[in-house]
Amino acid sequence: MASFLKTIMGSGATALASAAGLAAFTAWNRKRAEELVPPDGEFADVKGARLHYLDTGEGSPIVLVHGLGGQLRNFTYALSELLAPHHRLIVVDRPGSGYSAYHGDSDRGLAVQGAMIAELMDKLGLHRPLVVGHSLGGAIALAMALAHPGKIGGLALLAPLTQPIETIPQVFKALDLKSPLVRTLLAWTLAAPAGRLGADAANAQVFGPEPFPADFETRGGAALTLRPEAFVAACGDVEAARAEMASFPFRSGSCLPRAISCWTHRFMASRPFQRSRAPSSS
Numbered sequence: 001m002a003s004f005l006k007t008i009m010g011s012g013a014t015a016l017a018s019a020a021g022l023a024a025f026t027a028w029n030r031k032r033a034e035e036l037v038p039p040d041g042e043f044a045d046v047k048g049a050r051l052h053y054l055d056t057g058e059g060s061p062i063v064l065v066h067g068l069g070g071q072l073r074n075f076t077y078a079l080s081e082l083l084a085p086h087h088r089l090i091v092v093d094r095p096g097s098g099y100s101a102y103h104g105d106s107d108r109g110l111a112v113q114g115a116m117i118a119e120l121m122d123k124l125g126l127h128r129p130l131v132v133g134h135s136l137g138g139a140i141a142l143a144m145a146l147a148h149p150g151k152i153g154g155l156a157l158l159a160p161l162t163q164p165i166e167t168i169p170q171v172f173k174a175l176d177l178k179s180p181l182v183r184t185l186l187a188w189t190l191a192a193p194a195g196r197l198g199a200d201a202a203n204a205q206v207f208g209p210e211p212f213p214a215d216f217e218t219r220g221g222a223a224l225t226l227r228p229e230a231f232v233a234a235c236g237d238v239e240a241a242r243a244e245m246a247s248f249p250f251r252s253g254s255c256l257p258r259a260i261s262c263w264t265h266r267f268m269a270s271r272p273f274q275r276s277r278a279p280s281s282s
Helices: 002-036 110-123 136-147 170-175 180-187 191-197 199-207 222-226 228-245
Strands: 042-046 049-056 060-065 087-092 130-134 154-158 260-263
Touching: 002 191, 002 222, 042 110, 049 110, 060 110, 060 136, 087 110, 110 136, 110 228, 130 136, 136 154, 136 228, 170 199, 170 228, 180 228, 191 199, 191 222, 191 228, 222 228
Parallel strands: 060 087, 060 130, 130 154, 154 260
Antiparallel strands: 042 049, 049 087
């Protein structure tokens, strides 16, 4: 019995030491990410969250909403410099992503995020901007147009999520966690080291057939993806997408803006609700 107890205690001590080491690595990785990718813009408080956004350029307004696990540098990497000479750009970190944070236990989900971004638009005095949504951001842009049709001048959807989710893509499987406790435990132990080890394979799936840009970790903001709060938020986004997409009233299109353009990746075609369609580059 004494030998058995000694073995159990030794195993427990080893597990605790391993968990402490993983948490220390996660804390180091978080600090490193924030040094590599500091905040770029300004902050504004809206109901339920504090949003980080970049306000640049002059002209007719465009609001850009990034996708799952992203942040605003996904757009500033290459797109915003082309648009800023002709448009006022509001590039926003979605609530829970980048440097935007929810307040306490405030409501979360795709429609709620859309409402928060719509409130930011009001605070900034934007008149019927074009809203650009990429991937999951496309679903949020559609939710904004449905809930606030008078505030949206048009939509440009880039490989948007528009359909109920039946199967989580393999590259996002690790985010398919329903338990908040499990999300937090993994966020502070395994998520960062596993994410770094699997980065090459994940980036090949996300960016393929194009190569992963060598400077995307910094200029594209990818370093922030493996912070624990970003992992927890992305898990919540996956759960919200599964729960909300089936009930979004996209099919009628009666409340959507007249101007909708949709660019789709050849592996992510999504055609309902389009009023106009830009030619695919693939």
